[in-house]
Amino acid sequence: MPIISTFFGIVVRMYFADHGPAHVHVAYQGHEALVAIETGEVIEGSLPRRAAALVRQWCLDHQPELAQNWANAQALLPLNRVPGADND
Numbered sequence: 587m588p589i590i591s592t593f594f595g596i597v598v599r600m601y602f603a604d605h606g607p608a609h610v611h612v613a614y615q616g617h618e619a620l621v622a623i624e625t626g627e628v629i630e631g632s633l634p635r636r637a638a639a640l641v642r643q644w645c646l647d648h649q650p651e652l653a654q655n656w657a658n659a660q661a662l663l664p665l666n667r668v669p670g671a672d673n674d
Contacts, residue, residue: 593670
């Protein structure tokens with residue numbers, strides 16, 4: 587599963603041909619969650635409150651890039667790196 591972004595110790599991945607709704611897989615200090623691209627909300631799993639807030643805002647700030655990556659992943663096309671919240 588390709589890593590599309592990392593910031594503040596948070597690792598964001600996206601599977602190819604994954605199930606809907608459009609989401610990213612987030613890992614942080616032993617926590618794992620699926621986060622909706624459209625809203626930035628945790629839809630499965632859990633993250634510490636501060637990490638969840640960072641990921642939520644990051645998703646909202648990068649919705650177009652994430653939506654394009656989701657479309658690419660569904661079509662089995664390469665994914666693009668998305669800048670992290672720390673501007674990596």
